[in-house]
């Protein structure tokens with residue numbers, strides 16, 4: 391059954407649906423909205439326009455009335471405070487460019503696959519953000535000694551019985567002068583789907599701590615243990631043998647981004663003519679900026695430095711390009727590898743981890759140079775087909791079929807997923823459970839991506 395607060399937030403989400411139309415995005419989920427930027431988005435402009443900026447929302451977009459909206463600051467502070475937007479805007483306004491990337495970007499590229507949105511390259515964007523320093527807001531409330539974490543809560547409410555989305559960052563990161571509470575994105579008021587009226591900007595850190603629709607900030611002297619801190623967004627800190635389970639005690643919260651580059655000008659497997667071509671893409675890093683991007687057109691044997699775009703910012707991405715003429719008709723493996731100012735670079739082998747975070751293996755694009763190239767075709771979004779009534783009735787209450795059809799899982803994984811949905815409120819009965827799992831495992835089985 392859908393709870394009343396769930397029905398309310400769904401109604402609010404529908405009212406807002408007309409907000410800002412996105413352009414040509416890959417839909418990973420239509421409600422809650424999760425949309426990915428297609429590859430060409432990396433090349434269009436240095437700043438990712440709002441209509442091309444990916445969206446990742448665990449819950450539906452909340453309706454926020456700015457007149458009634460307040461930012462609460464409490465916990466280990468001298469005086470708990472409550473600020474209006476006007477009061478917040480009286481603090482010094484800081485503007486910066488930063489990449490925002492979902493920790494799960496590239497999850498869909500891991501083998502073997504795991505449950506979760508099957509993002510490929512585009513759950514990332516380069517935004518221009520403006521707002522107040524989080525440190526200035528915390529200073530207003532006066533922080534007590536012993537603070538270790540700052541936890542953020544947004545106005546969004548969970549779907550079904552899923553736990554609330556709350557994420558915290560270590561106190562040091564919270565006090566960093568580049569950590570902001572932003573009310574503007576790309577020179578406009580923060581759009582609804584990106585957190586209107588206020589969100590966290592944590593440059594160099596994964597998107598999960600960029601909490602949207604912020605209404606409450608809690609200064610803590612212990613690490614919080616909510617679902618999204620203790621269970622989700624955890625990583626073993628290194629790659630593990632693909633497909634293996636990791637003891638939860640070994641898992642740590644996701645923090646900084648990895649260094650990464652994307653080849654956006656060409657599609658894997660496409661034909662190219664024997665004439666000059668431009669290899670193009672974008673590269674980004676964590677708190678240390680990208681220093682060089684190297685490109686190999688011979689499977690990693692030799693590397694050449696790409697030309698970096700003029701526009702740069704400490705936390706922004708760098709667009710890059712390299713002119714190349716295939717020396718002869720052949721099959722080429724083209725790769726791009728970024729390095730940052732600390733000398734960190736990307737791995738040549740994927741660093742598999744149970745939830746598929748931090749995908750930053752060197753990308754390989756196979757190009758067939760030929761005198762008679764056939765036009766490139768974007769990968770089809772496989773789908774459609776009649777869905778049995780039991781699935782429609784049990785599974786489409788909280789989200790659409792897109793959340794389901796992109797998964798690539800074996801029967802055991804599907805069974806676990808159905809049990810998770812049951813805990814989150816899906817009405818799976820002992821009688822229909824097997825039929826559901828059978829259908830899902832047959833219809834959306836484990837399969838390699840290509």
Ligand SMILES: Nc1nc2c(c(=O)[nH]1)N[C@H]1C(S)=C(S)[C@@H](COP(=O)(O)O)O[C@H]1N2
Pocket residue numbers: 443444445446447448449490491492493543544545546555583584585596597598599600601602603
């Ligand atoms: N309140 C709230 N904040 C949130 C989320 C959410 O579901 N609820 N999703 C987080 C995740 S996982 C990511 S990757 C970013 C995505 O930001 P965007 O939708 O503006 O691109 O928002 C983060 N902030």
Ligand SMILES: [Mo]
Pocket residue numbers: 446491492493494597598
């Ligand atoms: Mo994310």
